[in-house]
Amino acid sequence: MKVCIVSSCLLGLACRYDGKAFVDLSENLKSKYLIVPVCPEQLSGLPTPREKCEIVGGDGFDVLSNRAKVMTESGRDVTDVFIKGAKMTLKICKITNAKIAFLKDFSPSCGVKSIYNGSFSGKKVRGVGVTTALLTKNKIKVEKII
Template identity: 50%
Template sequence: MSIPRKPAEIFEGSGSSVLDGEADVVEKGGSIVTDDFISGASVVLELCKKFNIEIAILAESSPSCGSSFIYDGSFSGNRNPGTGMGVTAALLRRHGIKVFSQHEIADANKAIHATSA
């Protein structure tokens, strides 16, 4: 993938459905980049395991990092709230890592203190 990457959204699903093979991540031009997103998420998970990371703060709305909402795959700015979680966020949560958005710093801080207590 290029850096910066082209706009991408999860089409008809969430990060969990991408991991389960039920949805794809698609660039605005129509290219399917699902494998790239799964590969990137796997690298992040391995780094979390290597460094014993238990809590992650990720960027909300991203098809990779969204923790409470992502866009709906139509490239129209419509949100997919509730079930809308990005690929990396979903993979980390599946492996017991607590995921927060950049808007949930206070909650992440509480989780850090609860973990270290």
């Protein structure tokens, strides 16, 4: 059976920044894939719950190219931490031979189509999270689960 990586918070696991989870959305994937839950931000060593973070100055590709940063709402630069979480997620993809990941949109790590714009005002822009960018650069397909 093929392996897929899925954002842990979409599997009912309470790893979100606010300590909550979404309902388990794995039902349709189970018949096709062996599911490996991954939370890049927990893998990076960040606690749960943790401060809200957004990408400032671009998206995940810009972060990887040193053109944008990941900041907490109180102004701490956590760019290196987010890159670490992305690298660990890529490592899990390689260990498990996963070629596809279903990730949570809007997250500064897992965003697939859109992310928050860095102003902490709830506004979204087109763009991807840091983990999505790194997986995409390494030829791992990233899709939204819903």
